[in-house]
Amino acid sequence: MATSLRNIIVVGGSFVGRTTAQELARIVPSTHRVLLTEPHSHFHHLFTFPRFAIVPGQEHKAFIPYSGIFNASPNPSSHGIVQARVLSVKPTHIELDREWQGSNVIPFDYVVLATGTRLCKPAAMDDDDKPSSVDYLQKHQAGVKRAQSILIVGGGAVGVQMATDLKEYYPEKEVTVVQSRPRVMPSFHSGLHDLIKRRFDELGVRLITGSRVTIPPSGFPTDGSTFDVQLTNGTTESTQFVILATGQTPNNQLVADLNSSRPDGESVINPDNGFIRVRPTMQFLDEEYSNMFAVGDIADTGAQKAARPGSAQAAVVAKNIQALIEGRTAEDTFVKGPGAIHLTLGMKHNVIFRNPNTAEGQIEPWINPKDDGREDMNVEAMWERLGISVENPRQYHL
Secondary structure: OOOOOEEEEEEOOOHHHHHHHHHHHHHOOOOEEEEEEOOOOEEEOHHHHHHHOOOOOOHHHHEEEOOOOOOOOOOHHHOEEEOOOEEEEOOOEEEEEEEEOOEEEEEOOEEEEOOOEEOOOOOOOOOOOHHHHHHHHHHHHHHHHHOOEEEEEOOOHHHHHHHHHHHHHOOOOEEEEEEOOOOOOOOOOHHHHHHHHHHHHHHOOEEEEOOOEOOOOOOOOOOOOOEEEEEOOOOEEEEOEEEEOOOOEEOOHHHOOOOOOOOOOOOOEOOOOOOEEEOOOOEEOOHHHOOEEEOHHHEEOOOOOOHHHHHHHHHHHHHHHHHHHOOOOOOOOOOOOOOEEEEEOOOOOEEEEEOOOHHHOOOOOEEEEEOOOOOOOOOHHHHHHOOOOOOOHHHHHO
16 A cells, blocks of 8 residues: 555444445545554354344354455455554554554544444354453353343343343243333334334233342343342342343543533543544534544434434535545535344244334324335345355355
8 A cells, every 4th residue: 555645534434434434435536545453363243143143153253354344445445444452543544553654643634433332242253363252242142042031131232132032032931121211212112112012912022011120230140040130129130141242332442532622521432431532524623633534333312322323414514525535525414314224033923113203293103014024134235235246155264
């Protein structure tokens, strides 16, 4: 890669970071290159983890090489993947945990933070390499298979999807979901809870709401023995395996020490929720950092934390960085829409659910139930989006 190229750095190579990098590489001039920094050796297809942590034989498909990510751009060889962990982000450069092309520091003209949020295993992996992550999923599958009773902590998308997959794939097992709120998926219209509850009843999934699980400091046993789980409502549940499917923690530490230049002293990070304050242009709210952007789950947009709004934000960022490079003003803006989700409710059954658009006077959600699910969750489509056309099943092991 020619060192004369100006750098646009995307920090974080998950769904929204990957999309942002590809959008940028498609439209930036030949004077600039896009560098995607990511400690994982492979793209982690997070949406498959709940399924592949239960169902064996597909787990190797969840980790996709980054090698083809820029194939569709006009100058693929100009751009690159930096496999390293970013330690900090400054207004002019990033600092890495290892050398890349002879330095731990990479300067930039523009940076996009797509660092997302931290999730509990098995919704996210601890390891950066593919073999270790595949091994973890296989061990989790074995633990699930061995247990006759399984308790899932959390009634968000991960908990709901794992519960329905579990009960359909292993109908003889006892599956219980404990949700701290009065209903599951509480950020959505109550119609989604009602739909999920009907599906739970149909499959035989037991739901406990309005109570939390007390998690011991050393975690729960994984040896297949029966043990008691304490709930904050004063009851106990006996089980042989616990799956944590609880909330998300913002990955904001890379910019936590950036000083505010705003007259009101407002920090870069919103202390109420941990997300990075942004303008509708997706630039940092603080005008001192107008060359810095945030997208996806880490951005404090008020939008649902999901891939679809994140992809819309990625397009906004790409157009605005292009404008700034060309000496124009960043004017493209992200407009928040109603929350929506594509949720699996078993091996084949799934639903697309969208909250009412109250701005347009809607009072009822839009619901599209389907029964076209596949065991591997149509994973080859994501391989293609990352520039790899799978012609032989052995390629899934790359």
